[in-house]
Amino acid sequence: MGNGDGKMTLADTLVNNFFIIFYSVVIILILAVIAKILNTREREKTRRQLSDLRFKSKKLDILEKKKYIKELKEASMVLRDDEKSRLDEINRDKAVLSRRSLAMMNEIEERMQRLERGTDNAKLMRTMNEIKNVENELFRKGGDKK
Numbered sequence: 001m002g003n004g005d006g007k008m009t010l011a012d013t014l015v016n017n018f019f020i021i022f023y024s025v026v027i028i029l030i031l032a033v034i035a036k037i038l039n040t041r042e043r044e045k046t047r048r049q050l051s052d053l054r055f056k057s058k059k060l061d062i063l064e065k066k067k068y069i070k071e072l073k074e075a076s077m078v079l080r081d082d083e084k085s086r087l088d089e090i091n092r093d094k095a096v097l098s099r100r101s102l103a104m105m106n107e108i109e110e111r112m113q114r115l116e117r118g119t120d121n122a123k124l125m126r127t128m129n130e131i132k133n134v135e136n137e138l139f140r141k142g143g144d145k146k
Contacts, residue, residue, distance in 0.1 A: 014021070
């Protein structure tokens with residue numbers, strides 16, 4: 001078959017086994033594609049499960065908060081009138097303090113803006129005076145030379 005001494009060369013072996021090699025490569029490629037598809041599906045399934053778990057966790061958090069609020073409402077119903085009035089008074093004090101804090105923050109902001117503008121104005125005035133002094137010197141000296 002090859003060079004007459006009965007030994008097959010590599011080329012002869014490849015030609016004789018071409019279809020076996022070809023089909024083996026095709027089968028390997030098909031298996032690789034199938035593995036990729038299965039892997040992708042598995043990842044998507046895992047993502048869906050993770051998403052479902054997150055959704056369920058959020059629902060549980062919401063239900064827990066609703067239960068807590070409901071318990072607070074029920075607890076406030078069993079408070080005596082003097083306890084309720086003390087709590088109401090504390091809430092009113094908190095509201096007053098919040099308004100005062102907001103007013104002070106606004107006043108501080110306005111004062112800071114005023115200080116910034118005053119500082120800018122002072123710098124501009126100094127610059128203006130320096131320019132005027134330089135102009136006076138320049139033009140006075142120029143006038144003396146004439």
